[in-house]
Amino acid sequence: MTCQQVQLKLSLYLYGELDFAQEEELERHLExxxxxxxxxxxxKTWHTSVNAESLDMPLxxxxxxxEDLRNAVRLxxxxxxxxxxxxxxxxxxxxxxxxxxxxxxMASFLVFIGFSLGQFVRAPxxxxxxxxxxxxxxxxxxTSRIRDIQAGGDGQVRIIFDQVRERQLVGQADSAEVRKLLxxxxxxxxxxxxxxxxxxxxxxxxxxxxRDVLLDVVRHDANAGVRLKALEALRRYSDxxxxxxxxxxxxxxxxxxxxxxxxxxxxxxxxxxxxxxxxLANTLEEVIRSEQNDDYVxxxxxxxxxxxGAVSNxx
Amino acid sequence: MEEAALIxxxxxxxAEAFEQLVRSYDANVLRMAxxxxxxxxxxxxVYQEAFxxxxxxxxxxxxxxxxSTWLYRIVANLCLDQIRKRKVRKEEAASITTAEGExxxxxxxxxxxxxxxxxxQLMSAxxxxxxxxxxxxxxxxxxxxxxMRHFGGMRLRAIGEAIGVTEEAAKNCLFRATQKMRSxxxxxx
Numbered sequence: 411m412t413c414q415q416v417q418l419k420l421s422l423y424l425y426g427e428l429d430f431a432q433e434e435e436l437e438r439h440l441e442x443x444x445x446x447x448x449x450x451x452x453x454k455t456w457h458t459s460v461n462a463e464s465l466d467m468p469l470x471x472x473x474x475x476x477e478d479l480r481n482a483v484r485l486x487x488x489x490x491x492x493x494x495x496x497x498x499x500x501x502x503x504x505x506x507x508x509x510x511x512x513x514x515x516m517a518s519f520l521v522f523i524g525f526s527l528g529q530f531v532r533a534p535x536x537x538x539x540x541x542x543x544x545x546x547x548x549x550x551x552x553t554s555r556i557r558d559i560q561a562g563g564d565g566q567v568r569i570i571f572d573q574v575r576e577r578q579l580v581g582q583a584d585s586a587e588v589r590k591l592l593x594x595x596x597x598x599x600x601x602x603x604x605x606x607x608x609x610x611x612x613x614x615x616x617x618x619x620x621r622d623v624l625l626d627v628v629r630h631d632a633n634a635g636v637r638l639k640a641l642e643a644l645r646r647y648s649d650x651x652x653x654x655x656x657x658x659x660x661x662x663x664x665x666x667x668x669x670x671x672x673x674x675x676x677x678x679x680x681x682x683x684x685x686x687x688x689x690l691a692n693t694l695e696e697v698i699r700s701e702q703n704d705d706y707v708x709x710x711x712x713x714x715x716x717x718x719g720a721v722s723n724x725x
Numbered sequence: 726m727e728e729a730a731l732i733x734x735x736x737x738x739x740a741e742a743f744e745q746l747v748r749s750y751d752a753n754v755l756r757m758a759x760x761x762x763x764x765x766x767x768x769x770x771v772y773q774e775a776f777x778x779x780x781x782x783x784x785x786x787x788x789x790x791x792x793s794t795w796l797y798r799i800v801a802n803l804c805l806d807q808i809r810k811r812k813v814r815k816e817e818a819a820s821i822t823t824a825e826g827e828x829x830x831x832x833x834x835x836x837x838x839x840x841x842x843x844x845x846q847l848m849s850a851x852x853x854x855x856x857x858x859x860x861x862x863x864x865x866x867x868x869x870x871x872x873m874r875h876f877g878g879m880r881l882r883a884i885g886e887a888i889g890v891t892e893e894a895a896k897n898c899l900f901r902a903t904q905k906m907r908s909x910x911x912x913x914x
Binding site for chain 1: 740743744747748751752755756759760763765768769772773776777780781806809810852853856857860864865866867874875876880881896897899900901903904906907910
């Protein structure tokens with residue numbers, strides 16, 4: 411093991427996460443190398459400094475959490491009890507809830523109730539007399555856009571608005587409609603949280619449409635967290651040439667070191683040997699030339715070039 | 726009662742067994758969420774949501790993995806969501822939310838170590854500020870892996886299982902986090 415290799419492994423050594431052979435080799439090196447021993451001492455120092463950052467949990471926090479959980483579980487159980495009672499009331503009245511006649515009777519009754527309520531609500535001025543605002547109960551400022559406001563002569567105001575109605579779609583992730591919405595949400599840069607959730611689901615899906623959207627996200631999305639997530643999701647397509655081109659683009663152009671690190675790990679997995687590829691070698695040399703500040707990317711590029719047996723004139 | 730028996734009793738609706746199961750893990754879960762999110766309110770939310778999910782889904786738990794893996798997978802996902810949302814909202818602040826209100830981290834440090842010599846105290850505060858900066862710059866996953874390994878003492882294999890990646894990927898994540906930490910603290914140590 412060289413000094414550089416030892417120093418890269420010091421943290422994992424302190425965490426006890428090296429395998430036995432690596433640990434032995436590292437300890438043998440440390441016994442003979444004062445420089446690396448000093449590096450180990452420095453590593454221990456920062457580990458200790460970071461330990462001081464651990465916050466003491468307030469004593470009453472745990473007790474409060476336990477109490478809240480107990481209440482929530484109790485509430486859930488009692489809600490379940492009411493649900494069971496509601497489900498069983500037809501039987502108590504001597505009907506069978508599963509019989510078709512009962513179902514048809516209930517459906518007709520509900521249609522009648524709905525129709526009657528509709529007539530009642532639509533009657534002009536019915537609610538205006540109560541609240542002074544007609545139909546405004548429908549307006550939710552978070553889901554609506556106001557188009558026009560006109561003041562009337564008698565203190566009345568006329569507002570025209572578009573209303574966005576919330577809908578719910580439940581279905582298998584690979585069904586056409588769900589998939590279409592997931593692909594659209596993955597590209598919706600206005601809500602990175604939603605993008606991450608979509609990509610999380612899409613990562614288990616196959617298909618060129620999924621791959622193309624993920625590639626689009628890793629190339630163009632402004633949020634590094636989202637790009638990172640999309641890059642992870644592209645792992646299943648890592649043998650595909652379009653994907654590799656996309657990942658190379660990321661390695662060359664992305665301004666986030668974490669994303670670039672992930673890209674290089676994808677092009678050259680840590681666990682496998684990388685076969686020689688002139689294109690990859692050129693890219694890595696380009697990256698080494700431009701990479702000034704990110705030790706990990708720099709180190710990995712060198713490592714991959716060495717593994718490929720590519721002679722590099724940049725180091 | 727051993728854990729598997731507790732789980733089976735809880736699956737049959739035994740509230741006491743469920744509570745015992747919660748108590749075997751909840752202090753660690755809460756400590757992890759509190760340290761990661763640095764907010765009592767957020768840690769409380771993660772705790773509540775995690776154990777309610779466990780409660781709701783326990784009847785379908787089939788012992789395909791260990792209970793702790795399953796629980797930490799839920800907790801890790803909730804924490805990752807919180808961190809990501811917070812990063813999106815750019816709310817990573819230099820303060821900690823406690824029951825007494827917002828407290829500045831620097832203030833906390835100064836109060837906690839008032840007996841130390843001032844120069845050293847200043848240096849220590851500087852180191853701590855730097856650590857906080859690096860922690861805030863880590864990706865959500867790096868932050869989570871670092872927290873679970875460094876503060877939680879979990880093995881990388883268990884961390885990988887909890888966050889749904891291989892042990893090797895968790896190791897890479899930890900490696901990146903420690904590299905960033907080392908280069909940021911280089912001048913101080």
